[in-house]
Ligand SMILES: NC(=O)c1ccc[n+]([C@@H]2O[C@H](COP(=O)([O-])OP(=O)(O)OC[C@H]3O[C@@H](n4cnc5c(N)ncnc54)[C@H](O)[C@@H]3O)[C@@H](O)[C@H]2O)c1
């Protein structure tokens with residue numbers, strides 16, 4: 001089969017990890033007889049530098065016309081002083097909203113070989129720890145009204161958290177559908193003791209739960225959830241939460257897997273189209289040094305094969321190759337224990353490729 005994919009390498013370590021992942025995808029294509037056609041387009045800081053805008057129209061057009069989008073990462077200190085709508089991160093929000101990708105799946109799975117890289121005690125993580133954060137991605141405070149105004153205390157700035165029942169209901173359904181294929185447990189995380197938007201969130205999730213009598217639903221305030229994730233992560237199966245809480249909790253959950261360099265993501269909407277990106281950012285501190293862990297991006301492409309193309313065997317092939325490469329002791333700096341040999345991004349890619 002032939003597949004059309006838009007590729008946005010982005011800024012910082014984005015191009016390094018994306019390149020490594022595309023080489024893995026090509027090798028999988030060769031093995032199973034698929035051709036992946038890539039159209040490379042700019043978004044983020046690099047697009048601002050060339051076109052004066054982080055999300056050029058052409059980029060959006062190509063993404064809309066593709067089956068899937070692969071994104072490395074955007075942003076970096078070079079663009080930090082730009083106004084909000086011209087910052088690289090605005091491109092990310094524009095892509096998510098423009099493509100209708102309201103459901104962000106962020107699986108945090110601790111591979112056996114990485115138990116030493118996980119900062120939690122072995123008895124706390126146990127065997128086969130597997131949590132999936134389902135983050136609402138096109139609403140909430142990221143997309144509410146924002147602005148600045150003069151007050152008698154000087155300038156004040158505001159960002160509004162707004163959720164509609166429709167937005168909460170559709171993300172809740174994604175979480176419950178996912179839980180049905182897993183351990184049938186959903187933890188909805190909010191701040192309903194304070195926020196009106198969270199009270200609507202909670203009521204709506206409760207309503208959706210009635211359609212899933214087999215799934216156990218619990219609620220937790222976000223501050224407690226942040227604590228429980230490190231105290232007893234095994235209590236979680238699927239976590240469903242808002243745009244901002246999901247952003248924060250998924251970075252926290254990534255450390256359970258050993259490193260943010262291990263956490264993949266899929267952003268999905270109503271159809272099959274999806275955007276696939278690692279959870280981490282452009283890591284300016286290690287950019288251009290060959291130090292970045294490409295596994296989060298490689299695993300994101302495995303999610304793409306599964307969710308957009310329905311290629312389950314091919315997706316499993318990538319996951320197994322990653323597992324084998326880790327079992328063989330291959331480590332980038334972020335997941336290496338003291339004294340362990342450290343591979344470059346390219347060496348890690350080669351280690352995975354060997355097991356495809
Ligand atoms: N999806 C995205 O494009 C995305 C996501 C998060 C942050 N960002 C942007 O990236 C820039 C940097 O943000 P930040 O520093 O807060 O977060 P970051 O995720 O880029 O980096 C945080 C820390 O994790 C390390 N790290 C991240 N990815 C790694 C990898 N693959 N291998 C090894 N180490 C890795 C970095 O070196 C750094 O020490 C900012 O401009 C931010 O807005 C973009």
Ligand SMILES: CC(C)[C@H](C(=O)O)[C@@H](O)C(=O)O
Nearest residue numbers: 075089090092093247279281
């Ligand atoms: C860069 C930023 C806008 C983005 C987000 O907050 O969604 C990132 O942190 C992420 O997790 O994808």
Ligand SMILES: [Mg+2]
Nearest residue numbers: 247248251279
């Ligand atoms: Mg984030």
